[in-house]
Amino acid sequence: MRDWEILEELWEVIQDRADHPSTGSYVRSILTHRKGVDKSLEKVGEEAVEFILAAKNQVPERTVSEAADLLFHLLVAFQALGIDPADVLDELAARRK
Numbered sequence: 724m725r726d727w728e729i730l731e732e733l734w735e736v737i738q739d740r741a742d743h744p745s746t747g748s749y750v751r752s753i754l755t756h757r758k759g760v761d762k763s764l765e766k767v768g769e770e771a772v773e774f775i776l777a778a779k780n781q782v783p784e785r786t787v788s789e790a791a792d793l794l795f796h797l798l799v800a801f802q803a804l805g806i807d808p809a810d811v812l813d814e815l816a817a818r819r820k
């Protein structure tokens with residue numbers, strides 16, 4: 724079983740793509756898209772719907788795959804919006820009862 728470090732690693736890759744030109748990079752293509760932030764938000768919405776449909780249709784493998792797409796695109800949207808995932812984690816920690 725993998726631990727949560729993959730999310731941290733992925734965040735570092737996304738930041739690297741934001742900071743450096745990289746031909747053929749999917750992340751960079753979203754971050755530099757002419758619609759900018761809207762493109763990343765559109766992808767989050769799209770992947771959320773695909774996740775819900777897979778879950779409702781009870782297709783476990785597809786649901787896991789769509790969940791991965793959703794988490795990935797959420798991180799890309801954080802980058803586009805200038806949100807630090809650490810702030811989101813702090814928010815969750817602050818809600819612990």
Ligand SMILES: N=c1c2ncn([C@@H]3O[C@H](COP(=O)(O)OP(=O)(O)OP(=O)(O)O)[C@@H](O)[C@H]3O)c2ncn1[C@@H]1O[C@H](COP(=O)(O)O)[C@@H](O)[C@H]1O
Pocket residue numbers: 733736740747748749750751769791792795
């Ligand atoms: N985890 C991912 C990842 N998950 C999904 N995707 C891409 O997200 C897209 C999913 O969009 P869709 O399912 O909507 O497919 P699509 O219709 O072709 O996409 P659009 O044309 O609508 O954008 C696909 O092109 C996938 O390749 C990802 N692309 C990259 N990563 C990670 O990001 C890293 C950096 O990627 P690059 O920026 O491409 O170097 C990679 O090493 C991976 O670790």
